[in-house]
Amino acid sequence: xxxxxxxxxxxxxxxxxxxxxxxxxxxxxxxxxxxxxxxxxxxxxxxxxxxxxxxxxxxxxxxxxxxxxxxxxxxxxxxxxxxxxxxxxxxxxxxxxxxxxxxxxxxxxxxxxxxxxxxxxxxxxxxxxxxxxxxxxxxxxxxxxxxxxxxxxxxxxxxxxxxxxxxxxxxxxxxxxxxxxxxxxxxxxxxxxxxxxxxxxxxxxxxxxxxxxxxxxxxxxxxxxxxxxxxxx
Numbered sequence: 001x002x003x004x005x006x007x008x009x010x011x012x013x014x015x016x017x018x019x020x021x022x023x024x025x026x027x028x029x030x031x032x033x034x035x036x037x038x039x040x041x042x043x044x045x046x047x048x049x050x051x052x053x054x055x056x057x058x059x060x061x062x063x064x065x066x067x068x069x070x071x072x073x074x075x076x077x078x079x080x081x082x083x084x085x086x087x088x089x090x091x092x093x094x095x096x097x098x099x100x101x102x103x104x105x106x107x108x109x110x111x112x113x114x115x116x117x118x119x120x121x122x123x124x125x126x127x128x129x130x131x132x133x134x135x136x137x138x139x140x141x142x143x144x145x146x147x148x149x150x151x152x153x154x155x156x157x158x159x160x161x162x163x164x165x166x167x168x169x170x171x172x173x174x175x176x177x178x179x180x181x182x183x184x185x186x187x188x189x190x191x192x193x194x195x196x197x198x199x200x201x202x203x204x205x206x207x208x209x210x211x212x213x214x215x216x217x218x219x220x221x222x223x224x225x226x227x228x229x230x231x232x233x
Contacts (some may be wrong), residue, residue: 006230031201032096032139032229037231042084045084046103046112047147048075055185059100062189066196066233067100078116085126092134096231101144106176127172139231141202145177145185168172173225175206180207181217192233201230 041063045052056072063070073084089097105111110118129136177184193207200208203225210221 007086008118016199019119020064031232032227037132038094039069039098040091040094041070041100043070043072043100044076044102045072045074045096046076046101046110048113051147052102055102056192058185058189064187065193069094075113077114078112078118081112081118082122082126085123087134089127090134094134094138096139096141097122097132097135098141098143100181101142102147103144104147106117106146110155121232124172124174137171139173139202139229141231142172142174143188144174144176146176147180148178170229173202173227173231175225176222177219178222179217179219181219183214183216184213184221187212196233199232201232203231220225 041059043056043059045056048214052074056074060072061069071086073080080231092153096108101110103111106120108120110120111122112118126133127135127142128141132140187211188206190211203223206221206223210223213218
């Protein structure tokens with residue numbers, strides 16, 4: 001499958017392998033659609049403290065309303081996370097996958113619980129079609145809040161010497177907010193719930209979230225998408 005070399009303006013090392021599109025989860029009108037189960041939503045809460053308690057409840061309620069199977073894993077270390085990614089994503093009955101991450105760092109490494117870490121590109125690669133065949137060709141979304149003291153003027157960390165191969169059918173979107181503001185998840189959830197009835201695709205919804213968050217906090221949320229069709233939550 002053909003790909004092209006581009007310089008990715010993202011703090012996460014995106015190192016995709018080629019994915020095989022799954023025609024069973026696509027139609028001919030440039031839109032992913034659900035024919036079986038709406039999707040699976042996995043929350044990896046590496047904070048597992050008072051900062052995230054209300055967020056966990058909010059996310060569970062929101063994605064439950066959106067008809068996603070919600071799973072929450074709090075305080076997991078790197079080995080537990082890798083075990084989930086290696087063995088826990090084999091169910092083919094889902095039409096999309098959303099992974100939510102609460103962490104203190106998600107640059108070259110994701111900070112897990114108990115002072116353990118996972119390289120960012122490992123999590124991304126585990127969700128592509130080579131390692132996660134049940135979700136090949138299906139939309140996969142990673143949403144992250146990095147609880148840090150990053151200033152709004154700080155730019156993303158970019159490896160200037162690495163070229164990333166982006167395949168034609170990556171079907172992935174990564175959305176990252178870097179800051180401690182409690183406004184991010186409520187704004188995101190409110191937009192997903194209220195704008196879903198407007199038939200807006202996810203990229204447009206997240207663009208609205210980015211604008212709102214920037215107006216309130218001065219921080220621009222980072223979004224990288226290789227979705228090849230419109231995805232409506």
